[in-house]
Every structure is written in C-alpha cells, then in structure tokens.
Amino acid sequence: MIASIAPRALSVFERNVFVYRRQWLMIATGFFEPLFFLLGIGFGVGGVIGTLPYNGVEVPYAAFVAPALLASAAMNGAIFDSTFNVFYKLKYARVYDAILATPVSVGDLAVGELLWSNLRGVIYAVAFLIVMFAFGLVASPLALLTPFAVIFIGFAFGAAGFALTTHLRSWKDFDFIFIILTPLFLFSATFYPVEIYPGALRYVVELSPLTRGTHLIRSLCFGDLNLLMLVDIGFLALIGLLGYRHAVSRLGKLLLK
Amino acid sequence: MNLSTSNATALIRARGLTKTFGSRTAVDAINFDVRDGEFFGFLGPNGAGKTTTMRMIAGVSPRTAGTLEILGSDPDTDGPRIRGQLGVVHQQETLDQELTVRENLLIFGRFFGIERKEIAERADQLLELFQLSDRAKDQVEPLSGGMKRRLSIARSLINAPRVLMLDEPTTGLDPQARHLLWDALQRLKRSGTTIVLTTHYMDEAEQLCDRLVVMDQAKIVAEGSPRQLIEEHASREVLELRFPEGTSRISKETLDGIGDRYERLAERVIIGCENGEAAHARALEHGLTPESWLVRRSSLEDVFLRLTGRSLDE
Ligand SMILES: Nc1ncnc2c1ncn2[C@@H]1O[C@H](COP(=O)(O)OP(=O)(O)O)[C@@H](O)[C@H]1O
Ligand SMILES: [Mg+2]
Numbered sequence: 001m002i003a004s005i006a007p008r009a010l011s012v013f014e015r016n017v018f019v020y021r022r023q024w025l026m027i028a029t030g031f032f033e034p035l036f037f038l039l040g041i042g043f044g045v046g047g048v049i050g051t052l053p054y055n056g057v058e059v060p061y062a063a064f065v066a067p068a069l070l071a072s073a074a075m076n077g078a079i080f081d082s083t084f085n086v087f088y089k090l091k092y093a094r095v096y097d098a099i100l101a102t103p104v105s106v107g108d109l110a111v112g113e114l115l116w117s118n119l120r121g122v123i124y125a126v127a128f129l130i131v132m133f134a135f136g137l138v139a140s141p142l143a144l145l146t147p148f149a150v151i152f153i154g155f156a157f158g159a160a161g162f163a164l165t166t167h168l169r170s171w172k173d174f175d176f177i178f179i180i181l182t183p184l185f186l187f188s189a190t191f192y193p194v195e196i197y198p199g200a201l202r203y204v205v206e207l208s209p210l211t212r213g214t215h216l217i218r219s220l221c222f223g224d225l226n227l228l229m230l231v232d233i234g235f236l237a238l239i240g241l242l243g244y245r246h247a248v249s250r251l252g253k254l255l256l257k
Numbered sequence: 258m259n260l261s262t263s264n265a266t267a268l269i270r271a272r273g274l275t276k277t278f279g280s281r282t283a284v285d286a287i288n289f290d291v292r293d294g295e296f297f298g299f300l301g302p303n304g305a306g307k308t309t310t311m312r313m314i315a316g317v318s319p320r321t322a323g324t325l326e327i328l329g330s331d332p333d334t335d336g337p338r339i340r341g342q343l344g345v346v347h348q349q350e351t352l353d354q355e356l357t358v359r360e361n362l363l364i365f366g367r368f369f370g371i372e373r374k375e376i377a378e379r380a381d382q383l384l385e386l387f388q389l390s391d392r393a394k395d396q397v398e399p400l401s402g403g404m405k406r407r408l409s410i411a412r413s414l415i416n417a418p419r420v421l422m423l424d425e426p427t428t429g430l431d432p433q434a435r436h437l438l439w440d441a442l443q444r445l446k447r448s449g450t451t452i453v454l455t456t457h458y459m460d461e462a463e464q465l466c467d468r469l470v471v472m473d474q475a476k477i478v479a480e481g482s483p484r485q486l487i488e489e490h491a492s493r494e495v496l497e498l499r500f501p502e503g504t505s506r507i508s509k510e511t512l513d514g515i516g517d518r519y520e521r522l523a524e525r526v527i528i529g530c531e532n533g534e535a536a537h538a539r540a541l542e543h544g545l546t547p548e549s550w551l552v553r554r555s556s557l558e559d560v561f562l563r564l565t566g567r568s569l570d571e
Pocket of ligand 2: 304307308309348424425
C-alpha cells in the first residue's frame with residue numbers, strides 16, 4: 001500500500017518544489033525570526049541574567065533559550081505552509097480541485113503537503129542549528145539528532161495547522177491562528193523553565209505541544225537523554241495523526257461532495 | 258431502445274444515476290451510454306445537472322443511487338485507476354497560478370505517475386498542438402481567456418486519456434477563441450479520443466457532437482444525434498416574429514394554423530413550420546403585426562424549446 005501511495009504523495013510534494021525553486025527567498029525569510037530572538041532575548045536579556053540552573057548545572061541563558069527557538073522555528077516553518085499556503089490552494093486557487101481530477105487521493109494530497117511543510121520546518125531547524133554551533137551554544141554532539149527530532153514537531157504542527165485550515169472561511173480567520181501561536185510561543189517553556197509555573201498551570205503548560213517539542217530538543221542539545229523524551233515523541237506523533245485524519249476527512253467533505 | 262447492442266462498446270454507462278444534495282435533486286435517475294471514439298454532449302441550461310454528472314463520472318462526487326461504469330469499473334471503488342485514464346477540464350479555471358505554462362503540464366504528468374522524460378516530450382508536443390509554445394515559460398495569469406482554456410485542455414491530455422471530459426469549455430470565450438477551440442477539439446476527436454462535453458450553447462452541441470442528451474431540471478429529456486433530434490422534435494423551418502411590446506395579448510386563435518406548432522416567449526413567437534415564407538404570409542393574414550421577422554432552419558434550440566417550453570438561455 002505504501003509503495004502505491006508514496007509516489008502520488010511525492011508528486012504533490014514535487015509541485016511545491018517547482019513553486020519554491022523560484023521563491024527560495026520566501027523560505028529564507030523564515031530563518032531570521034528565531035535568529036533575532038536569539039540575539040535580542042538569548043544574548044540581550046541573557047547578558048543581564050547570566051546563567052540559569054538546568055538539571056542542577058548553571059548554563060548560559062542563551063544556551064538555554066536556543067533549543068526552544070530551534071523547536072519553534074520548526075513549528076513556524078510547518079505551520080506557515082500548512083495554513084496560509086494550504087488555504088490558498090484549497091479555497092482560492094482551486095489547485096486541489098485540479099489535483100483530485102488525477103489519480104491522487106485526498107490522503108495522498110495531505111501526505112504530500114505535510115511532507116513539504118515538514119521539510120520547511122527541518123530546513124529552519126538545520127539553519128538554526130548551524131547558528132547555534134557558530135555561537136558555541138551546543139553542549140552535546142546529540143544536538144546533531146535535532147534535525148530528525150524536529151520531524152515530530154513539524155508533523156504535529158503541520159497536521160494540526162492543516163486540520164484547522166480546513167475550517168477557515170476567509171483570510172480574516174487567520175487571526176485565530178495568531179491568537180493561538182503567540183501565547184504558544186511565549187509560554188511553552190521557551191524563555192524559562194516550566195517549573196516556574198505554579199500548581200495546575202504547570203500541567204496545562206506541560207501539555208502544550210511546543211513544550212513537548214522544546215523539551216525534546218533541549219534534552220538533545222544538552223546531551224540529557226531521558227524517558228520523558230519518549231512521551232514527547234509519542235505526544236507529538238499523536239497530535240500529528242489526529243490532525244492528519246481530521247484534515248483528510250475534511251478535505252473529502254469539502255472537495256468530494 | 259436496444260441497450261444490449263450499445264453496451265458492447267460503451268466506455269461510460271449510467272443507469273438510474275442520481276445525485277441529491279440534501280433535499281435538492283441535482284441529477285435524477287438518468288441513463289446514458291458514451292461509446293468508444295464518439296463526441297458525446299450534455300446540452301442543457303444552467304442548473305440542469307451537467308457539472309454534477311461530470312463530477313460523478315470523474316469520481317470526485319459519490320453518487321446517491323444508480324449504477325455507473327467507466328472503462329469497465331465503478332468510480333466509487335476504482336477511482337484512481339479510472340481517473341488515470343480520464344482527462345478533465347473543469348468549468349472554472351483550475352490552472353496553477355504559481356507555475357509557468359510548461360510547468361503546469363510537467364507537474365500534472367507527475368500526478369499521473371508518468372516519467373519526467375516522457376512528460377517533457379509530451380508537454381512540448383501539446384504546447385505545439387495548442388499553439389502555446391511561445392508562452393511556455395510565461396506565468397499563467399497574463400494569458401488570454403482563450404489561451405488559458407487551451408492550456409487547461411493541453412494539461413488534461415498529458416496522460417493521453419481514453420476519455421476527455423470538458424465542462425462548458427467555451428463559456429466566456431469570444432467567437433474567435435471559440436472557433437479555434439472547436440477546431441482543436443475536432444482534431445482530437447479524429448485522432449481517436451473519446452470526448453464528453455457539456456454546454457448550454459446549442460450551436461456548439463450541433464457543431465461538435467455525434468450524439469447528445471438534452472438535460473433539463475436534473476433529467477434527460479431527449480437523446481440522439483443533432484440531426485435526429487431536430488427531425489424528431491422540430492419542424493423543418495422556423496419563423497420568428499418579434500413583438501417588443503410583449504406577446505401576452507396575442508390570442509391563441511390568432512396563432513393557431515400559422516405553422517405546425519408555436520411557442521410564445523416574452524418578446525418573440527416562434528413558429529415551427531415546413532415553409533417559413535408561407536407561414537409569414539399566413540401570419541399577416543391572421544392580422545399579426547410583428548416589428549420584425551426572420552426565417553431559419555430548425556436548430557437544437559428549437560428542440561429544447563419544444564421539449565421544455567423554455568429557451569436555453571432563459
Ligand atoms: N455542492 C452542491 N451543494 C448543493 N447543491 C448543489 C451542489 N452542486 C450543485 N448543486 C445544485 O445542483 C443543481 C445542478 O447543478 P450543476 O450540476 O452545477 O448544473 P449545471 O452544470 O448544469 O449548470 C443546481 O440546482 C445546483 O444548485
Ligand atoms: Mg455546470
């Protein structure tokens with residue numbers, strides 16, 4: 001089954017390659033945002049704070065924040081593609097109507113689009129990892145695994161974003177997505193340890209998919225292998241699967257009526 | 258009707274094909290066969306159910322009831338295989354605005370799983386055939402309406418389909434672009450492609466179709482070749498009398514006996530007859546004073562009018 005679906009999903013992926021061969025600058029812009037946060041918060045605020053206790057050791061603030069920025073860069077890459085670009089193709093340009101007139105199914109379509117949005121997340125993560133090396137913010141060689149680990153982040157946010165986008169009616173509805181993304185970015189143990197939250201609030205934050213992604217990436221960057229990382233992966237994969245299934249069922253309802 | 262003989266070569270076969278959207282019936286138990294190599298048409302006004310029928314054939318709209326067989330398979334269960342052998346041109350433009358003209362063909366071939374090298378060769382042939390070679394590297398958006406439509410058709414042929422499905426391919430085109438497209442479609446048909454087309458232009462159906470069904474309000478109301486339909490449902494000639502101030506005050510008695518039959522529209526009376534000139538003379542004898550009049554041969558428009566009491570563009 002995979003052998004017969006894979007080429008069709010890849011052809012949907014390939015369409016995006018065609019488009020972005022000419023628009024690679026558009027992709028490059030997404031790399032600067034986490035870089036600015038690293039300079040402004042990581043080094044700027046970090047200059048005031050100095051160090052932070054992490055796993056019982058004092059670590060430079062910038063080294064603490066950088067893995068979280070890497071995780072959110074992957075999130076942003078995947079989300080941007082599976083929301084704005086998917087909406088354009090779904091509602092505005094009728095690209096999907098054309099694609100579904102071929103042997104490609106809604107499942108192939110969703111897989112192809114998610115592969116692409118995930119690649120975008122991975123590209124940002126790799127670029128940011130290079131920056132981290134350059135600034136000497138990488139504590140462990142396990143950090144080299146982060147480009148693989150962010151695939152789970154990209155899958156969770158790509159699929160969830162895709163699923164959400166199938167419910168949007170107009171460009172104005174995109175405000176919703178920002179209302180969700182900004183607090184997600186700010187409060188998911190990005191700039192301080194999750195232990196800071198009091199009582200029940202902490203457990204809510206622990207359930208944020210970005211908190212899980214950040215925990216996964218931070219653990220790798222500090223070479224701190226722990227069992228909670230399996231929970232991170234499982235949780236992100238679960239969100240991805242649910243999002244994917246919902247997106248496919250919505251696409252069927254919208255396009256195959 | 259002898260169904261068993263026509264089945265032998267039917268590429269598409271529908272029996273009792275039905276589609277409902279909530280309480281609205283868009284396609285109501287229609288039967289038709291499309292045979293290998295023919296140019297088959299669905300003629301009908303807006304809302305007749307043509308697009309819905311095309312979508313069911315293309316396997317992107319599950320039917321509510323009835324049976325549908327396309328190239329020997331059921332689109333509900335064998336969608337990808339069937340779509341692999343169809344070419345589809347939607348009523349609304351679905352070209353990829355983010356790609357160039359040639360890239361539109363290249364990527365479409367990939368959706369069908371064709372090898373890149375083969376696609377590239379075919380794409381260049383198709384661009385040549387549809388006179389788009391000099392626009393190959395251009396973006397889609399600045400193309401004229403006629404060019405976009407030709408590109409849509411070229412793209413739908415990238416998989417060398419057994420059946421080409423065209424939903425209102427010339428709607429919105431100027432007369433010159435329409436004729437260019439008609440020529441291209443005739444050439445395609447001669448090269449052996451089976452073509453299914455929907456239209457609400459009777460001249461288009463008459464020009465292109467070997468056989469057609471007339472659809473109205475979700476049902477098929479007539480079927481045959483354009484010539485058969487005209488012979489069966491319309492008289493030889495038509496006399497049209499124009500009354501700009503309306504036709505409602507003209508009595509039935511005045512109209513009876515001028516020709517074989519008549520239809521009264523808002524500002525026109527259309528009279529089917531053997532000889533239009535003679536009918537005109539009789540109309541004047543009956544005391545009618547039309548502002549203008551004309552005599553023409555009967556067309557599919559008259560067939561539609563006769564069958565439904567309405568004109569196609571009403
Ligand atoms: N997705 C849909 N939901 C509800 N009604 C629809 C839908 N698609 C078509 N219809 C209705 O079905 C009827 C036939 O439409 P359509 O097949 O588009 O006709 P045509 O192509 O002949 O103009 C119309 O009354 C139309 O409003
Ligand atoms: Mg239509």
